[in-house]
Amino acid sequence: MSIPVVTVGQSREDLVGGLERLHGPVTVVRRCSELAELLAACQSGLARAAVVAEGSDELTASLVDRLAAVGVVIVALTDSASETARLTAIGVTAAPAGVDSAALAGRISGAVDQWSRPKPLQTGDGGFADTGAALRTQLGAEDDVPAEPSGAGQLIAVWGPAGSPGRTLVAANMAGELAAAGNSVFLIDADSYGASVAGLLGLLDEAAGLAQACRLADLGQLDAGALQKVATPVALKSGTLRVLTGITRADRWTELRASALGAVFEKAREIADYVVVDTGFCLEADEELSFDTMAPRRNAATLRSLELADTVYAIGSADSIGVPRLVRGLSELEVAVPQAAPRVILNKVRASAAGRSPERQLRDAWERYGPAAPIAAFLPSDSAASDSALLSGCLLLEAAPHSGLRLAIADLVCAPAQRNRRSSVLSSTAKRRLKG
Numbered sequence: 001m002s003i004p005v006v007t008v009g010q011s012r013e014d015l016v017g018g019l020e021r022l023h024g025p026v027t028v029v030r031r032c033s034e035l036a037e038l039l040a041a042c043q044s045g046l047a048r049a050a051v052v053a054e055g056s057d058e059l060t061a062s063l064v065d066r067l068a069a070v071g072v073v074i075v076a077l078t079d080s081a082s083e084t085a086r087l088t089a090i091g092v093t094a095a096p097a098g099v100d101s102a103a104l105a106g107r108i109s110g111a112v113d114q115w116s117r118p119k120p121l122q123t124g125d126g127g128f129a130d131t132g133a134a135l136r137t138q139l140g141a142e143d144d145v146p147a148e149p150s151g152a153g154q155l156i157a158v159w160g161p162a163g164s165p166g167r168t169l170v171a172a173n174m175a176g177e178l179a180a181a182g183n184s185v186f187l188i189d190a191d192s193y194g195a196s197v198a199g200l201l202g203l204l205d206e207a208a209g210l211a212q213a214c215r216l217a218d219l220g221q222l223d224a225g226a227l228q229k230v231a232t233p234v235a236l237k238s239g240t241l242r243v244l245t246g247i248t249r250a251d252r253w254t255e256l257r258a259s260a261l262g263a264v265f266e267k268a269r270e271i272a273d274y275v276v277v278d279t280g281f282c283l284e285a286d287e288e289l290s291f292d293t294m295a296p297r298r299n300a301a302t303l304r305s306l307e308l309a310d311t312v313y314a315i316g317s318a319d320s321i322g323v324p325r326l327v328r329g330l331s332e333l334e335v336a337v338p339q340a341a342p343r344v345i346l347n348k349v350r351a352s353a354a355g356r357s358p359e360r361q362l363r364d365a366w367e368r369y370g371p372a373a374p375i376a377a378f379l380p381s382d383s384a385a386s387d388s389a390l391l392s393g394c395l396l397l398e399a400a401p402h403s404g405l406r407l408a409i410a411d412l413v414c415a416p417a418q419r420n421r422r423s424s425v426l427s428s429t430a431k432r433r434l435k436g
């Protein structure tokens with residue numbers, strides 16, 4: 001069956017006429033005057049392929065995803081090597097501007113063929129459409145573009161339900177402990193409701209590093225150097241944490257699209273040992289409410305982090321409001337991201353809210369509620385330590401290095417041997433504070 005094709009832009013040769021005259025594997029069903037018209041034609045189910053003869057620089061990963069979601073592949077014409085690389089990175093098949101009609105028809109059929117083949121399941125594929133990622137993998141294979149090595153970096157997502165159970169405090173301090181133990185670490189603020197990593201670390205940051213990284217990924221321009229540039233370095237006495245700060249206003253959440261985020265996480269894993277992501281609380285898959293399944297999703301940042309994470313920590317407040325919330329949240333998480341296998345952490349553990357022998361009381365209560373995941377760890381409530389860290393814009397390892405809270409977080413991510421090494425990683429400020 002002939003492949004229906006829509007086109008936009010004038011090519012150097014009369015390619016469209018050429019394709020029509022081929023009476024071959026493709027049929028031009030519409031010539032569009034701009035990309036918006038082409039998108040609408042594709043979304044109405046008119047075509048299987050789109051040829052962008054001019055203006056390929058307007059193609060972004062999000063647009064490619066929207067077309068991929070309705071089963072349309074894109075072939076774009078360009079003579080620039082850098083534009084060809086960029087297009088390939090965002091999942092577009094590139095062809096030279098002077099390509100003849102028969103060769104172009106071949107490219108189109110090849111791309112459609114490749115798209116139709118069964119796709120290998122991606123690691124962490126939780127069923128949320130990130131069609132662009134699948135397309136990239138396949139086109140990379142077909143066009144013989146050397147695949148970039150997939151880094152071995154571990155992705156850790158720190159999630160918890162509404163009510164500020166301590167996601168940010170735990171995520172930032174885990175990242176700090178890992179960095180102080182000699183690992184290279186990215187800390188990413190992916191909370192699209194209440195970004196707060198910059199505030200916690202005392203960064204005067206209006207840069208929204210994560211949004212910048214997503215923009216570059218969308219344009220196919222996110223390489224290791226670019227990612228380093230948009231990250232804010234935070235020097236610890238031993239080690240450096242690289243931070244992608246969150247969106248500066250909650251209404252900027254549309255800048256964090258699932259496909260771009262996936263690319264940012266992937267790139268961060270390539271260059272770091274650990275990528276720690278502070279997520280939002282909400283797990284609603286709002287695309288189910290929307291006709292346009294590739295419209296940006298309010299909770300994309302949280303869901304994508306949880307889908308791709310190697311380890312998910314679920315943090316709850318250890319009190320009569322926080323525990324039931326966490327129990328409900330865990331069943332929502334089970335539905336939203338079945339592969340997450342969260343490690344449950346009860347934070348702010350204190351006798352004043354949980355009764356005498358709080359850990360035993362909490363374990364008993366947990367068994368009565370009956371969620372499948374056991375409690376993996378308890379973190380003590382320690383307002384003196386957490387307030388002192390907030391006040392100085394430091395992590396606990398600097399502001400309260402001997403506090404039980406700091407040591408309990410360190411125990412979550414570092415082996416005891418590394419923890420001993422860390423006793424000498426206090427900054428001079430922290431040492432002064434200790435002496436004083």
Ligand SMILES: Nc1ncnc2c1ncn2[C@@H]1O[C@H](COP(=O)(O)OP(=O)(O)O)[C@@H](O)[C@H]1O
Pocket residue numbers: 160163164165166167168169170196347348349379380381382383386387390405
């Ligand atoms: N174990 C703890 N003991 C005392 N205070 C804590 C503890 N964990 C978090 N906090 C405090 O609770 C508040 C909310 O923490 P935060 O990490 O911002 O929560 P979330 O990211 O879940 O909204 C902050 O003021 C933080 O300092």
Ligand SMILES: [Mg+2]
Pocket residue numbers: 167168169191194195196278
């Ligand atoms: Mg937070």
